[in-house]
Amino acid sequence: MQLKNAEQLHDISPHLRIQRKTRDIMQDVCIALLPALLGAIYFFGIRSLLMVLVAVISCVLSEYLWQKMRKSQITAFDFSAVVTGILLAYNFPVTTPIWIIVVSSIFSIIVVKQFFGGIGNNFANPALMGRAFVMFLWPASIAGYITTYQNTPDAVSSATVLNMLNSGKEIPYSLWDMFIGNIPGAIGETSALLLLIGFAYLCYRKVVNIGAALAYIISVLAMTFIFGNDGLFTGNILVNLFSGGLILGACFMITDYPSVAPRVKITIAVIAGIITGAIRVWGLLPEGVCFGILFANCLSGLVDTVIKPHIYGVGLKK
Amino acid sequence: MKLLKKSNFHGGIHPADGSDKILSNQQPIRILNPETVEISMKQSAGSVCKAIVKEGDQVSLGQLIAESSGFGSANIHASISGKVTEIRKTKDEQSNEVEVVVIQSSENMVDHTTSKTMAYQNRILDISGITKEEIITSMKEGGLIGLGGAGFPTHVKYETPKPIKYVLINAAECEPYLTCDHRLMLEYGYEILNGIQLLIKAAGAKMAYLCLEDNKEDAANHLQQLLEGQDLPVELVLLHTKYPQGGERQLVDAVIKKEIPAGSLPADIGVIINNVGTAKAMADIMFTKTPLIARCITVTGKVKNPGNFYVPIGTPYATLIHEAGGFTTKNNRVIIGGPMTGNSIMIGGELTHLEGSVSKTSSGLLVLEDYSLIESPCIRCGECERVCPAGLAPFKIDFAAIEDNINLCEKLYATECISCGSCSYVCPANRELAYRITVAKTEIFNLRREKGGKR
Numbered sequence A: 001m002q003l004k005n006a007e008q009l010h011d012i013s014p015h016l017r018i019q020r021k022t023r024d025i026m027q028d029v030c031i032a033l034l035p036a037l038l039g040a041i042y043f044f045g046i047r048s049l050l051m052v053l054v055a056v057i058s059c060v061l062s063e064y065l066w067q068k069m070r071k072s073q074i075t076a077f078d079f080s081a082v083v084t085g086i087l088l089a090y091n092f093p094v095t096t097p098i099w100i101i102v103v104s105s106i107f108s109i110i111v112v113k114q115f116f117g118g119i120g121n122n123f124a125n126p127a128l129m130g131r132a133f134v135m136f137l138w139p140a141s142i143a144g145y146i147t148t149y150q151n152t153p154d155a156v157s158s159a160t161v162l163n164m165l166n167s168g169k170e171i172p173y174s175l176w177d178m179f180i181g182n183i184p185g186a187i188g189e190t191s192a193l194l195l196l197i198g199f200a201y202l203c204y205r206k207v208v209n210i211g212a213a214l215a216y217i218i219s220v221l222a223m224t225f226i227f228g229n230d231g232l233f234t235g236n237i238l239v240n241l242f243s244g245g246l247i248l249g250a251c252f253m254i255t256d257y258p259s260v261a262p263r264v265k266i267t268i269a270v271i272a273g274i275i276t277g278a279i280r281v282w283g284l285l286p287e288g289v290c291f292g293i294l295f296a297n298c299l300s301g302l303v304d305t306v307i308k309p310h311i312y313g314v315g316l317k318k
Numbered sequence B: 001m002k003l004l005k006k007s008n009f010h011g012g013i014h015p016a017d018g019s020d021k022i023l024s025n026q027q028p029i030r031i032l033n034p035e036t037v038e039i040s041m042k043q044s045a046g047s048v049c050k051a052i053v054k055e056g057d058q059v060s061l062g063q064l065i066a067e068s069s070g071f072g073s074a075n076i077h078a079s080i081s082g083k084v085t086e087i088r089k090t091k092d093e094q095s096n097e098v099e100v101v102v103i104q105s106s107e108n109m110v111d112h113t114t115s116k117t118m119a120y121q122n123r124i125l126d127i128s129g130i131t132k133e134e135i136i137t138s139m140k141e142g143g144l145i146g147l148g149g150a151g152f153p154t155h156v157k158y159e160t161p162k163p164i165k166y167v168l169i170n171a172a173e174c175e176p177y178l179t180c181d182h183r184l185m186l187e188y189g190y191e192i193l194n195g196i197q198l199l200i201k202a203a204g205a206k207m208a209y210l211c212l213e214d215n216k217e218d219a220a221n222h223l224q225q226l227l228e229g230q231d232l233p234v235e236l237v238l239l240h241t242k243y244p245q246g247g248e249r250q251l252v253d254a255v256i257k258k259e260i261p262a263g264s265l266p267a268d269i270g271v272i273i274n275n276v277g278t279a280k281a282m283a284d285i286m287f288t289k290t291p292l293i294a295r296c297i298t299v300t301g302k303v304k305n306p307g308n309f310y311v312p313i314g315t316p317y318a319t320l321i322h323e324a325g326g327f328t329t330k331n332n333r334v335i336i337g338g339p340m341t342g343n344s345i346m347i348g349g350e351l352t353h354l355e356g357s358v359s360k361t362s363s364g365l366l367v368l369e370d371y372s373l374i375e376s377p378c379i380r381c382g383e384c385e386r387v388c389p390a391g392l393a394p395f396k397i398d399f400a401a402i403e404d405n406i407n408l409c410e411k412l413y414a415t416e417c418i419s420c421g422s423c424s425y426v427c428p429a430n431r432e433l434a435y436r437i438t439v440a441k442t443e444i445f446n447l448r449r450e451k452g453g454k455r
Helices: A008-013 A022-046 A047-070 A081-089 A099-116 A128-138 A161-166 A175-182 A192-204 A210-226 A237-242 A246-254 A262-282 A289-306 B018-027 B130-140 B152-159 B180-187 B191-201 B214-227 B248-257 B278-289 B319-324 B383-387 B394-401 B407-413 B424-426 B433-451
Strands: B036-040 B041-044 B064-067 B084-093 B097-105 B165-172 B207-213 B234-239 B271-275 B295-301 B307-312 B331-334 B343-349 B364-369
Touching: A008 B343, A022 A047, A022 A081, A022 A192, A022 A246, A047 A081, A047 A099, A081 A128, A081 A246, A099 A128, A099 A175, A128 A289, A161 A192, A161 A237, A161 B234, A175 A192, A175 A237, A192 A246, A192 B180, A210 A237, A210 A246, A210 A262, A237 A246, A246 A262, A246 A289, A262 A289, A262 B383, B018 B180, B018 B271, B018 B295, B036 B084, B064 B165, B084 B364, B130 B152, B130 B191, B130 B278, B152 B271, B165 B180, B165 B191, B165 B248, B180 B191, B180 B214, B180 B278, B180 B295, B180 B364, B191 B207, B191 B214, B191 B234, B207 B248, B207 B295, B214 B234, B234 B248, B234 B331, B271 B278, B278 B295, B307 B319, B319 B331, B319 B364, B331 B433, B383 B394, B383 B424, B407 B433
Parallel strands: B165 B207, B165 B271, B207 B234, B295 B364
Antiparallel strands: B036 B097, B084 B097, B295 B307, B331 B343, B331 B364
16 A cells, blocks of 8 residues: 655645644643642642652653653653643552652553553553552552541541441541542542532533543442442442542543543443442452553453444445 | 434534635625636546547537546536647646647637526426436536536436436535535526426436535525425425535435445435536536536635636636635645545645646635644544544554555445545544545555456
């Protein structure tokens, strides 16, 4: 097949192109993540900002150096690494050592993203892979959850809401606190309100489709409600909804482009939801968002092959 | 008037906001009689004819100057009276040699379009005296081809042995910027309706649907008024304004609610589709006994006075741009056809360097601001898949084409691509999806032909 090279493609039709480019999309995601960052600073202190900055700089820098080394097209400044950095930092509690953030950023970008071919080719969400990587190697370093500055004058270590729920303890926080994010947890995941504001912006800008996020949330809630602690159909829907990383995962991770085949997004979201719910109900870990989504990411290619698209006119009798 | 608001085809885009069409859709069609015409012996893709006139010959309006050279081509006629001053040889995109017959008009020019004195221009005629064969013969001899862009000879469509139920008149004009069909409907309503009548008869069809997008409601209302009280089996269908609504397969899907099976023609499900301009030309050919020698073309974009022109075939593009007031930008990109599927013929040049002339298939002459794009990696956003009217996964075929994996392209149904360009339009990474898929598609067809199989 004879294909024209880049210089010869200048006059190729269509002669109208959409104004929104990769960079704009990634910038939109960054803007959508900002409210949650402000929330993190308010609830967990200025160290959250430091964590995010460290993660972003490590991500962009490692991508840049890698592309420089490989002498490939430099796409490090298209904001996709910034998104990965922000999401990665959001997944850690405020007590996480800085070096852990640096190491996991490098892992996310180099191993998960660049080893598989760079932007668009990662088989799973790089931020979640970074978190999973730390969970296996240095689990203790990201287990130091603390209460927020708004709850107690001094942040003291505390179990997360899901931990309490799993062990059957009384939950000392009101639903409102859980909704606005005034609870212990990873810095970016606690405030459902602020994440949803960002997500609404993404939907308005048509960067993501609300379908996959809804499918994911509904299937997690269905799983946890049906198989509740006190028998069938007794799960606590609202606590499950506003605690842990469910909203963050639904709004910003399951909607990640490359790790989910676009045509089967909803199906993948449902699979991810079932796995997440199962981990929350029966698993050893209190939280299942990370592994639920990663698991579904790995199935994406298979599901895309199994569910056949309808192609105009194909399969009809002549 | 039938309103098909709900029915829809899969995918599609809204590449423009309507400000593009306003440039030219309020301007009445201007009739132009150039002093020289340069008639190319290639009037549509894949059909090169051979001129039967010599340099120095005197030709008169409507005289045959090239005969159909086979299945995909049609007769070509002199579009003005005068002297053949030159037979120039040029190369087309596939570097085939193409002759261009240059005719200098003589003093007493016959004005072929201005006054509406003929009966068919003012009322709906009774055509019971005309037989189906007569209509098809006049199509064939008049050199009628599809005026929408593909330029398939019309008589070939009507010679099908398949029973035809409906004739779809395509007036969707979904390409941004183009308004020539819109203006034709407003100004040549009776010609169009008489033409449609003839087409229904030629096809032996039950009825015709005249399909237009809802951004041309004024044209629909006008035609509806003309149809009022007439016993004509023509129904108007108002469709969503969405690109590519005027694609043959998408139109059938939206109006008849049936899909054309892969590898078949519309005739296989009992439908013939013709452009509205073709319907008008049909009436002109039949009632004036003059072959197809003129067409309406939109000249728009970055020109001083955008508008629609009714011109003889062979009118040089430079003359048209000159008539429209010239370029308003130095950094221009001149496109023949619509912005989505048209070909660029000049980038950043002076008007004097503009070559080429109006062919039977030129629906627009568009000047846009030139731009450069750099392709970046695919981010798997899935937009191309969402908008693809054929339901394909353009990004996957794109990868397969880059890897030269023609088998994979075929498995991903690259052959079903309609080359509408929607995927390239929406791609945030500037990937030239439509281009590479079209190359792959052509390659697959070539391979199949070599193997001796059919398309």
